[in-house]
Amino acid sequence: MADTASTQTPEWNTQQELAERMVPLLGSLYRENNVVTSIYGRSLVNRGVIDIIKAHRYARRVQDAPLSVAATYPLVEAMAAMDLGAANVDLAELAARHKESGQDVQAFLDAELAEVKGKGGEGLGEPQDVVLYGFGRIGRLLARILLDHAGGGSKLRLRAVVVRKNSEDDLVKRASLLRRDSIHGPFDGTIVVDEDRNVITANGTEIQVIYSNDPTTVDYTAHGIKDALVIDNTGRWRDDEGLSQHLQAKGVKKVLLTAPGKGEMKNIVFGVNSDDITPEDTIVSAASCTTNGITPVLKVIQDDYGIDHGHVETVHAYTNDQNLTDNFHKGSRRGRSAGLNMVLTETGAAKAVAKALPELKGKLSGNAIRVPTPDVSMAILNLELNKATSVEELNARLKQESLTGVLRGQVGYVDSPEVVSTDFVGSDRAGVVDGLATLVNNDGKNAILYVWYDNEYGYSHQVVRVVEKMAGQQVPTFPKA
Template identity: 30%
Template sequence: MSGSNNTSQRIRVGLMGFGRIGRNFYRLASETPNVEISVISDVGQPEILHYLLQRDTIHGSFQHEARLENNRLLLDDGRSSEMILGVAPGDVPWNSYDVDLVVDATGKYLGKAHMEAHLAAGAKRVIITNLPDEKIDRLVVMGVNDDTISPSDRMISAGSSTTGPVALMLKIMDEKFGVDRAMMTTIHAYTSDQPLADTAGSDFRRSRSAAENIIPNETPTAKWLGAILPQFKGGFDGIALNVPVADGSCVDITYQFKNAEATVEAINEAMFEAAGKMPDIIEVTEDPVVSSDVIGNRHSLVFDSKATMKTKGRLVKTISWYDNGWGHAARLLDIIQAYARFNEKEGAA
């Protein structure tokens, strides 16, 4: 399932949070004719938010003309978004804007009570752009478990930029070769909640300068992987290393296969096969790429076929690259399209 399977009806989206993921999502939605972000809720001033949309340090200038008039963002194709002040779930009366679903891209409100506050304010569905704090209706990873989504889902997580490539790699390797257990390290670009200078925070290591250090960090992907792929519950763990790079991340996974027969060539061939089945989600490269090469790449992962390694026994290592902002926003669009198809079927019934 991918973003190419768009519905014919226009999808009206309410967006809370116009930070990096929110703006990436807006940019991608502007290239998707059947998606309209009807209202944008954020704590920032509309003029500054408009400026940040137009001029992005990583992705460059916005390719559309987008005017700001009377706190309304007007796209050159006629679509428009009202920009309003909203701090937390429950602040915005979503039923007043007739939206089909709400995307919470704040990265802050990850509990069930927060999502219920959106629903109580009139949202029909809520999709958070991070992993949740607790079990909710559905945690969706495109290409892994999107075939399990249901019309009854109301509280949904789109996972995270790291969860996508990790779950995809584990699913493919397990189905093809059988995996006993696995460990991962994501070498991740720094994030907006890290300080540029040493600053006292709630976490010792994350109090250090993101611009000057490689910082070990816990990753919730390890906790939630077992919920996505139950066969790995208790058999998977991992860590993140946040590095002084603005964008472009990679995930290094070490697997213990169930048998020693798989070769490097067979592993790479399995990924070429997977990319053929999911061309919008997986890319395989034979080029000697580095992190900046994947900036602006919409795939969940770019598999590095030159980096595949295997010992004489059952130990295997793979490396996959991903744009930790852009690719994740692209999958968010795919998830929205998938749920909109339920609405289209209900309307036709």
């Protein structure tokens, strides 16, 4: 008989067994009860065994041991039997509070989750129809995220995509681009194309593909879509006048721009100024990927140390607006080959920060270098602080924010000596601080921070968070602060 003894440690085997038991419970909580679970802000929805174990590898504080699956599994098991209403639950924070309480698991949860106990999934409200106007890099990633959230835990329902028809086999090509991506890999699921109805069915969700060159003439109600929230990914219009064309279409209620908005339009960086969104807002901007990447980190620094002034240099992946080989371009330098050159260009992100963080108005300058990589960018923040600090203190503060702070969904932290840009492909954080690169000069007031950000995927997650806010998706978060 072959030797089937495991070569893995008993500790690993225990974690794996508990994580295997946890997967169906987490799925049931999400789909049947609209409960979104996370570990230090890292979502556990639709995650596998290894993902769950990896999420537990962090410690709440520097002096603590890493979180154990054995500490969170009893909580998940008990929650699954409580018929909870819609909620966001951070299991790491819940486990820490449970340990401090010294209570029995059920007694602890009965008190902690009393607000949603026995509510049977209630709390999300009516579903919100979402339309993607444009289906490029950001549009397709938004579709992936929205589809991943479908079936529970979110009121957002992707109903349609609006594009210009470019060829007779346009629908097949659109579906193929959704199915395969050179940077982010294959779509996780199944995609079926119905050319007779112009419908792409992805993981059981029917997405109506509407062909139009004019946003005012689209009749969404003809496809059963009502009070839709349109996400404009085209960048064609960036002011209220242009984007208001969407509101003239039948079945549209609100519009979100995935680019910096002009004029008095609200530019929202989720987690920083998302509370500025009101039910009356009909047109809102989700700002830029770089503004989202740096503003949450800047807010932490501003709140704790104060920023007198600074400079932001972005090292940005090339984008579709650049040329593959040298050719005419209306912008300076961007006509030169994106795959062969570092291209010095401008960025409005430093000034745009002030739209989300007004206290930094006039305090930041900025520039940008486009480099020959297809995704993941870096922002170098050179800041003159009002209050002195050290590398150790600054890193500890940012790491703590990434684990337990109010911006833990936006700010990430890493201190691995070998990380490079491709390690951040697929990161859902707005920006990730590279702790080993942090510098502070001798007087402690000049700090230089390096912040990685997936300018496609991380930004798309920020956009979805803004959409949820605009849709009025507000469910309680546990444990309470």
